[in-house]
Amino acid sequence: MASPMAYIIWRLPMENDMADVLISNCDVLHVDTFGPRVEAGMDIFIHGQHIERISPHIEGQAIATGVECVDATGLLAMPGLMNTHAHVPMVLFRGLAEDVSVHAWFNDYIFPMESGLTPEDVYWGAMLGMAEMIRAGVTSVADHYFYMDQVAQAVSDSGMRANLVWAVFGHEGVEKLDRTCEFVERWQGKADGRISTWLGPHAPYTCPPEFLRLAAQRAHDLQVGIHIHVSETAEQVTLSLEQHGITPVQMLAETNVLSVPTILGHCLFPTEADIKLLAGAQSGVAHAPKTYLKLGMGTAPLPRYRAAGIPVGTATDGAVSSNTLDILEQIRLMALTQKDAAGDSTVMALSEVLDTAFHGSARVLRMEDKLGDLVEGKLADITLISQDNPAMFPRFNAAANLVYSASSRDVDTVICNGKILMLHKNLLTIDLAQVKREVSMRLDRLNQRDPNRRIATYPGGEARA
């Protein structure tokens, strides 16, 4: 008889402040070779940072000492959502660059506004963005920005998991690159192992080849990866071919960037040769379709990436292009835009959508052995979402309801690294009212921009004329 044995929790709580957690009576979403499926009425027992057991009726309540019990009746449990490419503190500028061209977006809005940022602005922007992400069920983020000590501090404080890079432009020189290397060493593995650090040369269009080569060498020496923007627009590819005779992806190969692990932000316009290069490298593509729609950029050939075995992960990009840091929204848009681009409603089926969102994203973050599935032994990064809204009824197809009907606002409880960050919609690690007060004090100053004062210049477009 295969009736589940009661599983008695006997361990003492850990010495630090992390109590064990028992999530009771949830529906567990699994995405495996059979496609998405839901196991109803399951308990999840978390010991320390890991999922220790998933089973019906774990009798944790009986020895409640030190075990936090979360009643998850009616909630759907899924792996914590992953944001594989973001500029989190840009939430500070949300709404300030609407309906403008890509070139104006960079040169007249973003780069001038960013020139006025202070480290303290970045800290509070990061906290605001993390509050938004935790509310939306996001537990991991690969962030690419400036003043990254402040972002790392915010990650430490908020309880999220993060891969962090300090963005650097070629014109800032070797000295600045070396300071970003110091950041890598300062924060690697910190915050109970939740933080990993890589290098962040901005893009082939803002870093000359010798700078990329040096960054690749530094990454190799530090044994870390590189998170970089590449082939975001068709025009960037054309410009690279004109200036260098090779595509931006080929430039990354040429400069040894592809010899270390990489997260490639966007990469919408790969050639066949580019795809072969990426398939042979340790590269993952971060996909943020809301930005692509909003800026009229086109989209990435996800079926070709998937066919070549190149990992694709879900991402939000920054909130001045995508307006939110909402991964559920990006998952939905990924599915819809791929069907649209193919003119075929059968492509990017639910099984592929969720495989990309969970397994693809974990591979892009190079955490596939630790994240992306709710199974015993993996890290306890878990998002519990309500299925009560009438838009999620009936429940014929829980996966379809999640991808096409759910809202990030339905997220109820979020756990990262075994610790509860949000319980029944209450943020436990971030005082949102305080964060909003701190951000509010800065708004008048942040809304200033002098187009002649920029942190960098975006090439091409009007600037070429």
Add this chain to the structure above:
Amino acid sequence: MASPMAYIIWRLPMENDMADVLISNCDVLHVDTFGPRVEAGMDIFIHGQHIERISPHIEGQAIATGVECVDATGLLAMPGLMNTHAHVPMVLFRGLAEDVSVHAWFNDYIFPMESGLTPEDVYWGAMLGMAEMIRAGVTSVADHYFYMDQVAQAVSDSGMRANLVWAVFGHEGVEKLDRTCEFVERWQGKADGRISTWLGPHAPYTCPPEFLRLAAQRAHDLQVGIHIHVSETAEQVTLSLEQHGITPVQMLAETNVLSVPTILGHCLFPTEADIKLLAGAQSGVAHAPKTYLKLGMGTAPLPRYRAAGIPVGTATDGAVSSNTLDILEQIRLMALTQKDAAGDSTVMALSEVLDTAFHGSARVLRMEDKLGDLVEGKLADITLISQDNPAMFPRFNAAANLVYSASSRDVDTVICNGKILMLHKNLLTIDLAQVKREVSMRLDRLNQRDPNRRIATYPGGEARA
């Protein structure tokens, strides 16, 4: 001095159960020739079915008898959202036809499943869909379905506003058409004037020319309009040209359908000649971009419609293609997909998006003199939405936050025809738990389908081979 005078409410409550309503201290969204703008700290006084006054500090509280006061501090007030083309009771089948082709969607899923519907199923499906819409801030819906007495009863019970048509196929014959005319007469102007009724021949591809001509004649006699599907796919246009030598829109002109007011569902593929015909007719286009993305259909040329003065309204279509009845989501997708289709981030700017959503939709419903703006004298259809989520902070640009960051889950309070349908997230006219129980009892039966038993057959595609 222009300091606002206190406005004293002195009227007695109306004789029926409708108390006057005072919404206090909200931000009012206006969309006018200057684009979107927000007036903060406003009160809205509703007398009977109409907005009577919008001003700061209306002192309604002083004479509270019979006036319901809604504290709307921090909430954004906008015109109630309008759904200009839906099949509301299809929420019953949500999630049952995922990742299938348009032809399979109709012939193997929808038309077979619909053959088993009973009037009672339709009532409870309509109630579920209306609960979803009210929760999402939708106050008006143009519904196109079967067993419309039950949908009308649900409209009456839920408190929404609706334009209703009983869908009819050519093969059902004149007798069935005449029964849909009886429905028009039975419900015209009912439910305190919230219900209007038109005729609903399904589409030129399911109704032969003589049937369309007869429907147009009946509509003319009844002095009502026609709500019909047209030019949903490029293939439909091709088939029409092959079979009739004219486009589906030309067929509507030819059969006099365009001589009465029309709501055209979708109309993605108009020719230049079609656009001229529509510009000279009393036609509006209902636009449901999530369906178009999900089924890989392409999209409609909204800039061309706008340039020709043809009204475009927001719509959800049915929940088996779009999964939700969420107009905020469709507004966002309308903006994003138009930018994408144009490859230009500057098209469909926020002012156009909101003008389409509010004024365009009201024109499609032929209610532009009564709906679409929060101004004194218009009907009191009002949606109040929270701006508290971190994704809507900062508030540099309230319109951008609404279009690109808000979720339908942020809707707090909904008023239709002067009556509160949802107050601080509590549905006042629908017992959602009961609706879910009633729907649940029907799920096993609804999930049956026999592809040989269909209410109609969709032409073209595999069927042509």
